Amino acid sequence: MREVAVVSSAIHQVEALTFTTDVQLMVPLINEARSAVGLTQADIGFTCSGSSDFLAGQGFSFVQTLDAVGAFPPISESHVEMDGAFALYEAWVKLQIGEIDTALVYCYGKSSPGSRRDVLAVQMDPYTVAPLWPDAHAVAAIQARLLLESGAVSAERLAEIAVRSQHHAVGNPNALRASADATVASVLSEAMVSDPLRPSDIAAESDGGCVVVLAAGDRARSLCERPAWIRGIDHRIDAHALGVRDLTRAPSAALAALKAGAPDDHLDIAEMHSPTTSQEHILATELGLGPDTVVNPSGGALAADTLMAAGLVRIAEAARRISNGEADRALAHATSGPCLQQNLVCVMEGQ
Amino acid sequence: MGSERTAVLGVGQTHYRSTRGDVSMAGLVREAAMRALADAGLEWSDIDAVVIGKAPDFFEGVMMPELYLADALGCVGKPILRVHTAGSVGGSTALVATSLIQGRIHRRVLTLGFEKQSESNATWALSLPQPFSVSINAGAGGYFSPIIRQYMARSGAPELVGCMVAFKDRQHALSNPYAHLRQHDLTFEQVVEAPMLWDPIRFSETCPSSDGACAMVLGDEAAGDASPRPVAWVHGTAMRSEANNFPGRDEVSPQASRDCAADVFRQAGITDPRREIDVVEMYVPFSWFEPIWLESLGFAERDQGWRMVEEGATRLEGGDLPVNCSGGVLSSNPIGASGMIRFAEAALQVRAMAGDHQVDGARVALGHAYGGGAQYFAMWVVGADKP
Numbered sequence: 001m002r003e004v005a006v007v008s009s010a011i012h013q014v015e016a017l018t019f020t021t022d023v024q025l026m027v028p029l030i031n032e033a034r035s036a037v038g039l040t041q042a043d044i045g046f047t048c049s050g051s052s053d054f055l056a057g058q059g060f061s062f063v064q065t066l067d068a069v070g071a072f073p074p075i076s077e078s079h080v081e082m083d084g085a086f087a088l089y090e091a092w093v094k095l096q097i098g099e100i101d102t103a104l105v106y107c108y109g110k111s112s113p114g115s116r117r118d119v120l121a122v123q124m125d126p127y128t129v130a131p132l133w134p135d136a137h138a139v140a141a142i143q144a145r146l147l148l149e150s151g152a153v154s155a156e157r158l159a160e161i162a163v164r165s166q167h168h169a170v171g172n173p174n175a176l177r178a179s180a181d182a183t184v185a186s187v188l189s190e191a192m193v194s195d196p197l198r199p200s201d202i203a204a205e206s207d208g209g210c211v212v213v214l215a216a217g218d219r220a221r222s223l224c225e226r227p228a229w230i231r232g233i234d235h236r237i238d239a240h241a242l243g244v245r246d247l248t249r250a251p252s253a254a255l256a257a258l259k260a261g262a263p264d265d266h267l268d269i270a271e272m273h274s275p276t277t278s279q280e281h282i283l284a285t286e287l288g289l290g291p292d293t294v295v296n297p298s299g300g301a302l303a304a305d306t307l308m309a310a311g312l313v314r315i316a317e318a319a320r321r322i323s324n325g326e327a328d329r330a331l332a333h334a335t336s337g338p339c340l341q342q343n344l345v346c347v348m349e350g351q
Numbered sequence: 352m353g354s355e356r357t358a359v360l361g362v363g364q365t366h367y368r369s370t371r372g373d374v375s376m377a378g379l380v381r382e383a384a385m386r387a388l389a390d391a392g393l394e395w396s397d398i399d400a401v402v403i404g405k406a407p408d409f410f411e412g413v414m415m416p417e418l419y420l421a422d423a424l425g426c427v428g429k430p431i432l433r434v435h436t437a438g439s440v441g442g443s444t445a446l447v448a449t450s451l452i453q454g455r456i457h458r459r460v461l462t463l464g465f466e467k468q469s470e471s472n473a474t475w476a477l478s479l480p481q482p483f484s485v486s487i488n489a490g491a492g493g494y495f496s497p498i499i500r501q502y503m504a505r506s507g508a509p510e511l512v513g514c515m516v517a518f519k520d521r522q523h524a525l526s527n528p529y530a531h532l533r534q535h536d537l538t539f540e541q542v543v544e545a546p547m548l549w550d551p552i553r554f555s556e557t558c559p560s561s562d563g564a565c566a567m568v569l570g571d572e573a574a575g576d577a578s579p580r581p582v583a584w585v586h587g588t589a590m591r592s593e594a595n596n597f598p599g600r601d602e603v604s605p606q607a608s609r610d611c612a613a614d615v616f617r618q619a620g621i622t623d624p625r626r627e628i629d630v631v632e633m634y635v636p637f638s639w640f641e642p643i644w645l646e647s648l649g650f651a652e653r654d655q656g657w658r659m660v661e662e663g664a665t666r667l668e669g670g671d672l673p674v675n676c677s678g679g680v681l682s683s684n685p686i687g688a689s690g691m692i693r694f695a696e697a698a699l700q701v702r703a704m705a706g707d708h709q710v711d712g713a714r715v716a717l718g719h720a721y722g723g724g725a726q727y728f729a730m731w732v733v734g735a736d737k738p
Contacts, residue, residue: 052414059410074591082415120414123419
């Protein structure tokens with residue numbers, strides 16, 4: 001495997017970008033990430049982005065966002081209709097081939113103009129499930145209910161996850177839900193959104209974007225004092241139909257973690273993309289996290305969940321903590337699809 | 352170390368029709384995938400990963416349909432990537448799959464492009480009103496007709512060159528059992544007399560709206576060597592994109608197109624494409640894009656591409672550079688698959704497996720796709736010989 005590292009990143013997440021176009025959002029973010037390591041677009045070997053036409057309300061929406069990159073002279077470029085973490089995976093693959101040394105990855109999502117829980121219903125089987133318009137919170141609640149009734153976790157434990165996220169999010173400028181005063185009792189006193197999920201069990205919806213610059217080998221060392229080296233990255237998918245899965249498990253997450261080498265050594269931190277507290281509990285089990293791994297030091301996706309970007313934000317947050325010396329070995333995770341159907345794991349190290 | 356050699360082990364296509372009401376989306380993609388596996392002599396368990404591409408999700412009304420299609424594509428427990436790069440997506444998808452082999456991530460990858468346009472309405476899907484911008488509501492033809500007019504003005508091409516391309520591709524389609532439009536009784540006069548949609552584009556010079564899927568199985572060098580059937584070796588791959596709108600942009604022959612062609616030919620060691628390439632599958636959704644791309648790709652001098660059409664150089668029968676022997680996008684257009692069909696048909700030609708539309712002795716072929724406002728380009732050169 002060729003050595004590839006995260007050398008720079010930029011994140012912006014807010015509640016709603018009502019009067020901001022995707023281009024206006026991404027121009028400053030892309031400039032921030034590139035200029036932090038002294039690169040211009042001419043220095044970038046490959047560019048890859050992730051976004052969703054369904055959020056933009058427009059087919060080929062990413063075409064316009066290309067304007068934020070400055071794509072002339074023409075660039076070598078691709079786009080995935082996936083979270084930016086998967087765009088990073090594609091760029092990492094290109095770097096493995098060895099003909100380029102740098103890559104720019106960006107992604108963005110703006111779900112505030114619509115009702116996210118309804119929009120996600122059209123991700124379900126279009127013939128048998130989507131016509132029933134199962135909203136995303138209700139689908140996640142089925143999973144949470146199964147988890148609680150299996151005895152694997154208690155409502156109090158889920159509340160603890162929510163509280164920890166809110167505490168960690170204090171001081172994160174990109175977090176929407178942060179509170180030093182949150183307690184298990186205060187969370188448990190909240191009214192249900194979709195029984196058994198309370199507001200604090202469900203990720204705070206945000207609009208935003210994220211940019212990451214990747215570099216290989218000596219190029220990474222020359223650009224960054226302490227690059228976050230990608231030691232393993234893998235992604236897997238489970239079946240789609242909810243009825244054929246054990247919803248208290250996420251085998252694709254466990255397999256991706258294994259293939260990415262996560263269990264090989266101690267993890268200082270783990271940034272997980274968990275849209276609900278119940279899903280975070282499932283992921284912690286599947287990813288094999290030990291008691292001394294700090295989980296979601298940024299507050300995680302519960303504190304701010306930008307569709308199509310939350311996964312890449314996790315990689316950026318974990319990489320920052322490696323580059324600033326807080327962590328030596330970190331796991332970052334991204335998910336997609338209902339009930340943790342698809343999962344990506346990226347393991348990074350400072351040495 | 353260099354990149355791993357990559358081979359096309361198998362190709363599978365569905366029949367392209369305006370409505371494939373007999374199958375779901377899952378049934379459609381599975382049909383193409385199983386044909387590709389059968390062609391490669393492989394099983395689902397031989398596949399390490401899947402790379403799928405399609406055009407906007409609004410075309411079927413399903414957000415990220417690859418999630419729902421994971422089961423049908425046999426990739427439970429495997430990696431799946433979903434590519435979306437405008438009209439070039441089918442080509443880009445094949446190139447992402449190729450990179451997984453070239454980078455030695457996987458040994459055998461299934462790649463597939465599809466569109467089931469009958470599930471929705473493409474004109475609606477492309478005309479959603481947007482805040483902060485004015486929709487021209489002109490469709491793709493309305494966008495490209497001024498570019499074609501510019502080409503006609505600067506090249507001095509005779510008015511009926513576009514009709515010649517359309518007639519040629521529809522005749523080629525008669526030799527392709529998968530083609531959507533198979534107009535046995537079509538005459539050149541009917542092509543010329545068809546209604547004008549977006550002057551100078553006649554109805555007869557546009558692509559149809561199709562349901563369909565196209566799949567390929569790609570493998571590494573060892574898999575290529577072990578294949579029971581002839582394989583196509585990848586000699587070069589390139590993608591380029593450029594911004595849509597800025598002063599001085601050459602919209603007829605965008606620099607991204609020229610850069611992409613230069614890159615892919617450099618990798619394949621091609622210095623004289625007209626002489627060294629035996630057959631081309633290029634993305635021609637409106638007839639006039641054949642002479643336009645012939646020039647941009649370097650098969651003809653600037654402003655001279657139309658002469659190749661007029662001389663019959665791009666015909667399957669008797670041409671020295673047959674273009675779109677499958678009938679091309681003008682005869683079948685399941686948008687998300689259209690680019691991959693070009694790449695797959697190029698592979699079939701150098702495998703000598705193109706059936707009735709085979710070019711005798713084809714050894715080197717170009718697969719080409721473009722998208723957006725002629726901004727996104729994906730190309731590969733495949734050959735019968737190992738590079």
